[in-house]
Amino acid sequence: MDLDAYPHPALAVDCVVFGLETDKSHETCLNVLLIERGLEPFAGAWALPGGFVHIDESLDEAARRELAEEAGLHDVFLEQLYTFGAPERDPRGRVVSVAYYALVRLSDHHVRAATDARQARWFPVSQRPDLAFDHRQIVDLAYQRLQAKVRYQPLGFELLPQKFTLSQLQRMYEHILERPLDKRNFRKKILGMDLLVALDEMQQGVAHRAARLYRFDEQRYNRLVQRGFNFEV
Amino acid sequence: MDLDAYPHPALAVDCVVFGLETDKSHETCLNVLLIERGLEPFAGAWALPGGFVHIDESLDEAARRELAEEAGLHDVFLEQLYTFGAPERDPRGRVVSVAYYALVRLSDHHVRAATDARQARWFPVSQRPDLAFDHRQIVDLAYQRLQAKVRYQPLGFELLPQKFTLSQLQRMYEHILERPLDKRNFRKKILGMDLLVALDEMQQGVAHRAARLYRFDEQRYNRLVQRGFNFEV
């Protein structure tokens, strides 16, 4: 059969990028990165970073390329989410989009506006504007997936600095899961997993007792998983 | 931007169809449906049912159409799995494939060979032949997903007849999870969920004490979920 016997849909990738606003104040919240569209359709509207897949690159490569081009992001956690293919999802014609979600450390990555002067901005997930195409649906699904997966995979560390306090870790989970956790139980459970390494280093410049810093030990995690360990928050 | 400025990859769907061989004997096992390819590439090899997405149908529609065309299957449980897009996965050129997995009741569905004389056959998941393209990878991922999801979603009922015994239900889980379950604990847990309706009907034609038949009550399940209930085996 000839591959070109029928017309092919266009193929795109779109990325839902999550980040924790870790400003110096104690207020943090889960944000999503949006791009202001410069071109029709939906010119001037907010949308997910993304674009068409090149004929010689894999889907993952396309997603990473778009994140680099449109937001200056490199080396982030990235995972495929779902493929959206309703025939009328793009007014220009048939476009199927493979959606990804990404987690970034805002401490490491400064988001650059895209090269072509459209702006890139963070919005709290709960206060995002109307989005172009079916991107609202995509963000909703990505957030659901994040909420589910953060509980049984150590994804959350991708959102924090390499060195973090237990309170930062706890607040991260509280923001994603949208419910409070008990401080003593949380610490007991997390430290009991033997995944975190206590550093000889304390938090700096806070107006109260400084907290100890920890880091996530990925090697130790992988070893534990091989022995049947299951991460769970 | 012109949608056709660049060449588009071809877009296909492939389906991993699982079924439980429920022959009259007590031996059941998890099977996957394969198609013998009639055309190059990989002519004569076994492969997943699937084909190219038409320009005006959704991805789900394409998957259901292919299941009907290639295996005579209708009205099955179907869920998107993952999209495979490595540039070299098809020797004919760039083909991106949206993979699905399906669960069928072998009691309800007789698999018909496809119209064009290629055969369709069930193979035990653990004894499947070499497969065309990257289909081995797709089956592996589908099986992993099934093993994970069957534990926290009531998917398993899609593999059993509408009326089933608790032992059939237990054996289904044992085959999918590949580990034995304790009979008393299993019954206590399942019945305690209040999801099954005991029927006034017994198993027929067995050479030992006849077991009671049950059915899964989906409405009751949906109501419980809304109250925060979590299915778990």
Added chain:
DNA sequence: CCAAAAGTGTTCACGGTACACCCATGC
């Protein structure tokens, strides 16, 4: 009467949850 599977309760160990006070630091 024998083979084969159905059906049925209790005990124990562990992990989840609830809960309140003192400590260290910067201002």
Added chain:
DNA sequence: GCATGGGTGTACCGTGAACACTTTTGG
């Protein structure tokens, strides 16, 4: 010295896991 978050232990309860015998039916 006071405001702010850091850090710590115990008691209770519910759920998961281990475990064996009697019942029913067909052949």
